[in-house]
Amino acid sequence: MRFLARLLSVVIPLTLLIGGAANARDWKAIQESGTIKAATEGAFQPFNYYEGSTLTGFEVELAEVIAKKLGLKLEWSVVPFDAQIAALKQDRFDFAIASHGFTEERAKSVDFANPHYCTGGQIAAHKGGPLTVSALNGKSVGVQLATTYAGAAQKIKGIKAIKTYKGDPEAFSALRAKKVDAWISDKFTVKGTLDKNPDAGIVGGELVFVEKVSMIMPKGNKELAEKLNHALAEVMKDGSYQALSQKYFKEDVSCR
Ligand code: ARG
Numbered sequence: 001m002r003f004l005a006r007l008l009s010v011v012i013p014l015t016l017l018i019g020g021a022a023n024a025r026d027w028k029a030i031q032e033s034g035t036i037k038a039a040t041e042g043a044f045q046p047f048n049y050y051e052g053s054t055l056t057g058f059e060v061e062l063a064e065v066i067a068k069k070l071g072l073k074l075e076w077s078v079v080p081f082d083a084q085i086a087a088l089k090q091d092r093f094d095f096a097i098a099s100h101g102f103t104e105e106r107a108k109s110v111d112f113a114n115p116h117y118c119t120g121g122q123i124a125a126h127k128g129g130p131l132t133v134s135a136l137n138g139k140s141v142g143v144q145l146a147t148t149y150a151g152a153a154q155k156i157k158g159i160k161a162i163k164t165y166k167g168d169p170e171a172f173s174a175l176r177a178k179k180v181d182a183w184i185s186d187k188f189t190v191k192g193t194l195d196k197n198p199d200a201g202i203v204g205g206e207l208v209f210v211e212k213v214s215m216i217m218p219k220g221n222k223e224l225a226e227k228l229n230h231a232l233a234e235v236m237k238d239g240s241y242q243a244l245s246q247k248y249f250k251e252d253v254s255c256r
Contacts, residue, residue, distance in 0.1 A: 024094075024218035025094055026221065027223035030072070030094055030224065034073055035073040036070065036075070037074075038093055038096065039077040039092070039093040039096040040057075040060060040096065041078065041167070044057075044081070044167070044189060045193070046188060046189070046192045047059045055076060058117075059098065059116070060097075066232060069234050079096070081145070081146060081147070081167070084216075085110055085216070088217070094218075096215065099213050100215075102212050102214060111217045111218070111219050111220070112215070112217075113214045113232065114232055115255045116214060116232060118254070118255035119187055119188060120187050120207045120208070121208045122186070122190045122208065123141075123182050123183070123205040123208060124183045124184075125175070125203070126175070130182050131203065131205025131206060133206055136181075137159070141183065142163045142175055142180035143164055143184050144165055144168050145166060148211055150162065163179070176202065241254065
């Protein structure tokens with residue numbers, strides 16, 4: 001008996017920790033609370049980043065107009081990118097908007113909203129460095145942990161080493177310090193980073209793959225998905241999406 005009690009005292013909290021008792025808020029609960037909870041990373045410019053102490057970026061502002069359409073306040077959680085899916089499954093927030101590209105693997109554990117932009121993974125390297133997939137043969141590449149860039153790098157044959165970093169700023173710094181020969185990231189993140197660091201001698205190269213990026217939600221939260229998709233469609237119609245797209249990219253980044 002005592003053994004059983006001791007066993008349960010370990011197993012029950014462990015189950016809670018792993019998320020076994022998690023309970024996603026349904027639309028009704030969200031609406032009644034008046035606040036929708038979103039997570040982002042805050043280190044992926046121009047999508048979600050800090051300007052001084054202010055969280056901003058295309059996705060941050062987009063989520064804000066979406067929440068407004070839904071008539072809800074928005075409460076942000078800033079969570080490391082590689083921890084977001086696990087945290088979402090523990091219902092620490094209602095959705096994440098942090099440039100998640102659609103993958104079959106992710107779709108096994110979370111639901112994707114309709115895409116809010118289309119983009120691609122791009123190689124960057126020092127001038128004269130490996131700027132194409134074939135030039136990566138025998139070279140090392142830096143990528144952010146748990147991203148589609150890490151997945152794409154794993155598929156490139158002949159890469160000597162893949163080094164993973166907590167965030168893209170760290171991956172870029174590693175390239176800058178020549179700890180890696182190349183960096184793979186989002187094409188807009190590469191452009192923004194290179195524009196801000198014109199003296200780094202780093203240039204953008206070949207596009208490795210394209211992807212559709214969406215907000216992610218707990219699996220099976222159908223009404224929430226409908227509401228988010230509807231609000232996204234509305235802001236795409238009323239000009240607010242276009243204004244943000246022009247502000248951050250000077251082009252239309254929607255998936256046309
Ligand atoms: N688009 C890439 C992916 O889906 C990278 C996303 C990284 N997001 C971030 N907030 N750092 O894996």
